[in-house]
Amino acid sequence: IEDALNRSQTPYNIYGGTKFYERKEIRDLVAYLRVIQNPQDDISLKRIINVPRRGIGLRTIEKIEDRASLKQESVYSVLIDIDTNSDISTKARASISGFVDVVGTLRTIKEVYPVSKLIEKVLDVTGYLDELEKDKNEESQDRIDNLKEFISIALEFEQNSEEKDLETFLTGIALTSESNNDEENDKVSLMTIHTSKGLEFPVVFLTGLEEGLFPISRAVKSMNDSEIEEERRLCYVGITRAKEHLYMTLTQKRTLYGRTNPAIASRFMEELPEECIQKLNTVKKELTYSKASYNILDKYTKKYMNTVNKSTVASKVNATVKDSSKETNIDDIKLASKVHHPKFGIGTVISVVGTEVTIAFDKQGIKKINKEYTTLDLL
Numbered sequence: 001i002e003d004a005l006n007r008s009q010t011p012y013n014i015y016g017g018t019k020f021y022e023r024k025e026i027r028d029l030v031a032y033l034r035v036i037q038n039p040q041d042d043i044s045l046k047r048i049i050n051v052p053r054r055g056i057g058l059r060t061i062e063k064i065e066d067r068a069s070l071k072q073e074s075v076y077s078v079l080i081d082i083d084t085n086s087d088i089s090t091k092a093r094a095s096i097s098g099f100v101d102v103v104g105t106l107r108t109i110k111e112v113y114p115v116s117k118l119i120e121k122v123l124d125v126t127g128y129l130d131e132l133e134k135d136k137n138e139e140s141q142d143r144i145d146n147l148k149e150f151i152s153i154a155l156e157f158e159q160n161s162e163e164k165d166l167e168t169f170l171t172g173i174a175l176t177s178e179s180n181n182d183e184e185n186d187k188v189s190l191m192t193i194h195t196s197k198g199l200e201f202p203v204v205f206l207t208g209l210e211e212g213l214f215p216i217s218r219a220v221k222s223m224n225d226s227e228i229e230e231e232r233r234l235c236y237v238g239i240t241r242a243k244e245h246l247y248m249t250l251t252q253k254r255t256l257y258g259r260t261n262p263a264i265a266s267r268f269m270e271e272l273p274e275e276c277i278q279k280l281n282t283v284k285k286e287l288t289y290s291k292a293s294y295n296i297l298d299k300y301t302k303k304y305m306n307t308v309n310k311s312t313v314a315s316k317v318n319a320t321v322k323d324s325s326k327e328t329n330i331d332d333i334k335l336a337s338k339v340h341h342p343k344f345g346i347g348t349v350i351s352v353v354g355t356e357v358t359i360a361f362d363k364q365g366i367k368k369i370n371k372e373y374t375t376l377d378l379l
Contacts (some may be wrong), residue, residue: 001207005154005188006176012188016195021176025132025143026150032122036106037166039076042068046075052097052131055148063087065097076103102126115169116154123147151257152255192240204242206235209250209266213370235268262351262358333357346379 002020005012009065028051031044034183039045046065050056067085068078082088082096102125109121121128129147132140157172158164189201206212215231239246254263333339339359346360359374360366370377 001190003176007197007342008189011186012190015189015191017190017192020146020149021173022145023146023283025128025147029119029122029147029150029171032106032126032128033119033166035076035103036110036118036122037170039103039107040074043074044067047218049079049096050101052127054099056099057094060088060092060096076100110166111316114154114158115166116151116158116167119154120153126222140198149256155255193234193241196241197237200241202243202247203247204238204250206238207248207249209248209269210254211264211266213254214266232268235266332378333376340377340379 002012002014028048034044035048046061047060062086064075064078064082067087068075071078078085079096079100082093082100085093088096105125106118106122110118115122129144132144132147154169157169159173159242161168206214214235215335216230218227239248248269250265250269251263253260264272333349333352335349335352339349340346340347341359341361344359344361344364344367347359347364347367348368349357349359351358355370356368357370358366358368
């Protein structure tokens with residue numbers, strides 16, 4: 001949302017949070033990209049030379065800056081020749097050499113990788129993502145989500161920009177992050193639902209009403225009723241912030257954390273009284289929670305496919321197990337195959353991901369089905 005507002009030059013304020021491009025993890029990542037593009041950028045280099053921690057302390061950095069100033073060179077030039085600098089400890093010199101090697105590797109990769117893949121490599125090679133994953137706390141998870149969202153921004157850049165190089169991407173980021181005019185009085189207010197408690201507005205937009213976003217994926221995957229109920233309560237709070245008009249939005253497909261998938265309308269949308277809803281865009285029929293054959297098979301399939309008793313699982317979710325001697329070989333079910341389902345009738349396969357197939361049925365709409373547990377006859 002911030003990126004779209006910036007591109008359209010719509011002023012906004014964030015309440016109870018930090019703007020996307022001002023968050024530490026995003027500024028760190030952008031600094032890495034700037035150093036990869038231009039190692040002579042001393043400001044960006046000093047920001048990330050010890051991020052994540054490499055044992056390069058402030059005193060060491062000061063000595064390097066002094067030497068760069070004395071020789072009238074960039075900090076990076078001094079780092080390249082660090083082995084000749086006797087003022088720096090042996091341990092620090094080894095760490096600095098490792099950092100220079102990482103930058104050199106990433107600069108080589110830059111010439112052949114698109115920006116989105118380069119970002120993934122930066123997070124991997126530098127150990128930045130690994131350090132966050134080790135923390136296993138909610139704040140670190142939020143930072144990881146932000147970094148993955150930054151990859152989505154890079155993918156969008158690659159799709160829409162004529163020039164797809166790193167320099168053009170960084171120029172766009174600089175313009176985007178600086179475009180918000182703080183002197184404007186009439187602004188869009190962005191906030192979490194938690195922050196909005198006790199407030200009311202003439203017009204409210206609740207965005208991302210999709211399974212995995214609202215309710216959040218952690219609540220969906222946990223299959224914990226209390227977590228889903230907490231998400232439902234938050235949705236109610238968001239709805240009741242509007243005094244006059246409430247807009248609830250979702251997409252047909254969403255690129256999230258670098259991956260594009262069909263979006264399924266939030267279960268909370270279906271729980272609203274129909275007489276209160278006016279659909280503004282009905283050109284295409286959206287996937288809904290109840291029409292997506294959502295069940296606990298998703299939880300079992302990947303983790304327990306090889307060990308679980310399929311008949312036991314199938315009985316719990318009202319599904320059937322294929323008899324391989326009588327039924328169609330599941331490997332024969334491919335994209336564009338015509339199939340018959342005992343409940344939903346005839347349909348066409350429009351997507352195949354592992355054992356999960358998405359089928360457009362002639363009379364029942366689009367449904368996701370696990371072909372490992374459901375009888376599908378190939379026509």
